[in-house]
Amino acid sequence: MSLNNSGEKCAVCKAYLFEEDDVVYCPECGAPHHRDCYSSIGHCALEEFHGTENQYKKPEPVKEEESREALPVQSSIITCGMCGEKYETTDDFCPNCNTPNVIKTGGGRFVTFDFLGGVSGNTDLGNGVTANEAKKFVLNNTHRYIPKFAGFKKGKKASWNWLAFLTPCGWLMSRKMYLLGAIIGALEIAFTMLSVPLTAALNQLDTSSVRGTMEMAALILENISSIGVTAVYAAAIGGFLSIALSIIIATFGDLIYRNRVISKVSEIKRESEDKAEDYRKKGGISLFGAVLGYFAVSYLPTIIAYTLGML
Secondary structure (H helix, E strand, O other), X not given: OOOOOOOOEOOOOOOEOOOOOOEEEOOOOOOEEEHHHHHHHOOOOOHHHOOOOOOOOOOOOOOHHHHHHHOOXXXXXXXXXXXXXXXXXXXXXXXXXXXXXXXXXXXXXXXXXXXXXXXXXXXXXXXXXXXXXXXXHHOOOHHHHHHHHHHHHOOOXXXXXXXXXXXXXXXXXXXXXXXXXXXXHHHHHHHHHOOHHHHHHHHXXXXXXXXXXXXXXXXXXXXXXXXXXXXXXXXHHHHHHHHHHHHHHHHHHHHHHHHHHHHHHHHHXXXXXXXXXXXXXXXXXXXXXXXXXXXXXXXXXXXXXXXXXXX
């Protein structure tokens, strides 16, 4: 249990602290930490500021009257935390970037969402592009991507992206990396085509009683003379290459996307006459691209095989 830490964040992970959290305090400056966070580093996260004018100071509680005066509840205009657009409190979404209105979804005027995932808005992510600028381009799921970008700026080279692993082409296309998405999609289709000879051979066999991978492997071995060793090897190579490609995109996809964001935001800052419009057009996600990439990789190999008479 913790003392009253209303509105305060853990000095390590920057998450808000609640009454039920297990909190420990620096014995020298009093900075609050989650117990696990404190144990992970073994000392106060603000140790370098001890004895200086920047040393942690517990914030003074804000009186309810002052809070109401600072942000009048009668105001009918709010500012979007994502893009900065001002709009009516009665609207469900920001008209510029479609971010949900937290007031309409049950929150209050003091309820905010950290779209930067704990990263300062002025943090340079590379080439002079700040976290706030990158946020306007990424637009969706920024609380995941911005901290990743900040880590890459510090020297990190890899991360893991499950969506990129499950559908490499679909994820790349969804993030409007169309050229790379098309290349990766073509590779996925080519690797899948390697298994077509084995699939065609198995279609000639009775597989109705086969249950599981082991029984299928046994059936292939029993009929290897009619199936052909080449077909089996080709399918195995295709499967291996498909998995390897998925792992590579999942591991380095966030870094590739970060480089695109930095490049495009720099270009917009340098050349655009309407930055907000260009952020919207060139950034964000494309649902059509995601669906197109997924279905192309899933169904084109079969369509091609039937068209060429391979199945």
